[in-house]
Amino acid sequence: LAKTTQPISMDSYEGQEVNITCSHNNIATNDYITWYQQFPSQGPRFIIQGYKTKVTNEVASLFIPADRKSSTLSLPRVSLSDTAVYYCLVGDSMDSNYQLIWGAGTKLIIKP
Amino acid sequence: DTEVTQTPKHLVMGMTNKKSLKCEQHMGHRAMYWYKQKAKKPPELMFVYSYEKLSINESVPSRFSPECPNSSLLNLHLHALQPEDSALYLCASSHARGNYGYTFGSGTRLTVV
Numbered sequence: 007l008a009k010t011t012q013p014i015s016m017d018s019y020e021g022q023e024v025n026i027t028c029s030h031n032n033i034a035t036n037d038y039i040t041w042y043q044q045f046p047s048q049g050p051r052f053i054i055q056g057y058k059t060k061v062t063n064e065v066a067s068l069f070i071p072a073d074r075k076s077s078t079l080s081l082p083r084v085s086l087s088d089t090a091v092y093y094c095l096v097g098d099s100m101d102s103n104y105q106l107i108w109g110a111g112t113k114l115i116i117k118p
Numbered sequence: 119d120t121e122v123t124q125t126p127k128h129l130v131m132g133m134t135n136k137k138s139l140k141c142e143q144h145m146g147h148r149a150m151y152w153y154k155q156k157a158k159k160p161p162e163l164m165f166v167y168s169y170e171k172l173s174i175n176e177s178v179p180s181r182f183s184p185e186c187p188n189s190s191l192l193n194l195h196l197h198a199l200q201p202e203d204s205a206l207y208l209c210a211s212s213h214a215r216g217n218y219g220y221t222f223g224s225g226t227r228l229t230v231v
Contacts, residue, residue, distance in 0.1 A: 040219075042220075047206070047224075047225070047227065048224050048225070049122070049208050049209075049210070049222025049223050049224050049225050050161065050208075050220075050222050051222065052219050052220060052221070055219065093160055108160035108161060108162075109160065110159075110160060111160055
């Protein structure tokens with residue numbers, strides 16, 4: 007089972023780029039890396055998913071080095087509304103036992 | 119429709135009560151999930167339904183009983199719960215089991231008294 011480690015919390019300021027790193031040293035060959043955002047008393051919201059190298063969408067980028075033992079979620083030009091908990095997930099979509107591991111989450115606080 | 123709808127949003131129940139949580143999606147997703155989330159913790163997987171069949175039960179106590187009447191609906195029947203079962207219960211769906219592009223509902227905040 008892959009296990010993920012994230013910083014417990016991070017602070018940044020409006021307009022800055024924020025990078026949150028997740029460690030997954032035991033990631034398996036078939037595992038994908040997915041990030042979710044969660045606001046208080048709401049369900050998590052899918053942000054981005056990747057397998058290797060770099061993935062970019064309209065809200066974030068995901069950087070995965072060649073050894074895939076870590077990944078970095080990059081949020082460009084954050085605003086106050088980006089204050090939330092960010093979860094890193096690692097799992098194998100083809101695993102019949104469906105092992106999916108959620109990280110403990112990183113609480114991101116954006117200051118004015 | 120790109121949402122997962124959960125009802126009720128809040129529920130207070132006694133330890134002898136029987137209640138049900140409901141979840142509905144109309145995105146054509148064939149995998150549906152129940153998660154339990156305690157404060158300041160990540161969601162914990164409880165059950166997975168794939169094509170209306172229960173495919174994973176993560177050793178959840180029998181006082182939680184899932185049901186998938188059809189591909190759009192997912193219920194969680196609750197009976198004889200304990201105060202420690204108080205949590206946010208989240209429903210999610212995806213195109214297929216193992217697809218991590220989940221859509222989550224807003225959850226039901228359950229308090230057991």
